[in-house]
Amino acid sequence: MKKWQYNFIITSQNSGQSVKELLIKWYVPQRIRGALRIKKHFSVNNTIVPTNYELRTGDQLQLNFDADDFRTSESNYLPNHQKSVNIIFENEDLVVVDKPAGMKMHPHSPTETDTLLNYLAGEFIQREVSDQPYMVHRIDRATSGLVIVAKNPLVVPILDRMLADKQITRTYVAWVSGVVQANHGTITAPIGIDASDDRKRAVDGKEAQAAVTHWWRMHTVFYSSLLRVQLSTGRMHQIRVHLASIGHPIVGDELYGGVHNDRMLLHSASIKITLPFDKGVRMITGPLPIDFPRQLR
Structure with missing residues (x-):
């Protein structure tokens, strides 16, 4: 059976917390915390301790996990070496x-x-x-x-x-059709399955769920606007559906009424993430791809 092990040195940031409190703070699910407790798969300074043990600066906390602690322990994706990531x-x-x-x-x-x-x-x-x-x-x-x-x-x-x-913020950029007049807006229309085409999603569609999209206009060129977009929820096709619903479909998104383009002009530009296990906050950005125009004509 495959096993995973984590080793942590407790810093002053977490000194004074119990093992249970720290695991809750780190978002370790209750089911997995229960497995650690029942199997006695955690120790401090190489000694099995109760979950209410109060951690101190310099303590060495070790967590051990078995495959059956997780609902999906193996990802099972067939490896492909033909392209690099x-x-x-x-x-x-x-x-x-x-x-x-x-x-x-x-x-x-x-x-x-x-x-x-x-x-x-x-x-x-x-x-x-x-x-x-x-x-x-x-x-x-x-x-x-x-x-x-x-x-x-x-x-x-x-x-x-x-x-x-909301410990992870995803920011996108999108070219949309039309001149967006306002500088900023928030779209809160719920999104569900399109009644006429289950490949698509629609505002107030079947089994609609709450959806929140924030956008900021960056600039407008030749009747197209570049927007910065952030999500507060993660519904399927959310940005595409929401922007189309306000009359500004994404360029290249013909499924939702966008004008033809060689590719859909939606790009996930940055991710701000609080790294698990108190490893700090990182703002991660990547370069715009060469097929995503800086100025749209």
């Missing part, structure tokens, strides 16, 4: 990858291999490390830019909670 940021827990437009995020069948996670699985094998890619969030095939991928199963639910609690 552009990793913008990496630490022991996650990578931030710059996905090109036109590449799928993940396979929809067990035999599919032409996706970002397949290429990342191949990358990890070439490094001869035990890391595997685990999907945290996704961007559409036609969208380019930064996306977070976990490297082990413990970090997946932690990052999921961080996304829900």
Whole structure:
């Protein structure tokens, strides 16, 4: 059975907290905390302690995990070595990858291999490390830019909670049709399944869920506007649907009424993330791809 181990030196930042309090602060799910407690899979200074043990500066906290502690312990993406991936940021827990437009995020069948996670699985094998890619969030095939991928199963639910609690901010840039008059706006229309086409999403569609998109106008050129966009929720096609709903579809997004272009002009430009386990806040940015125009004509 595969195992994972974490070792931490307690700093003054966390001194005085119990083991349980620290794990809750770190967003470790209750189910996994329970497995650690029942199996006695944590220790301080090489000694098994109760969960209410008060940590002190300099203590060595060790956490051990088994595969059955996680709902999905193995990612099982077939490795593909045919393309390299552009990793913008990496630490022991996650990578931030710059996905090109036109590449799928993940396979929809067990035999599919032409996706970002397949290429990342191949990358990890070439490094001869035990890391595997685990999907945290996704961007559409036609969208380019930064996306977070976990490297082990413990970090997946932690990052999921961080996304829900707004500890991760994703910023996009998008060229849209039309002259956007206001400098800033927020779209709060709920998004659900399009009643006439289940490939699409629609404002107030079937099974609609709350959706919040914030946008800022950067500039306008030749009846097209460049917007900076941030998400407070992560619904399927959210940016595309919301911008189309206010009369400014994304250039190249013909599914939602955008004018024809060689690619859809939506790019995930930056991610601000509070790194798991108190490893600090990082603002991660990548370069604009060469097929994303600075000035649209």
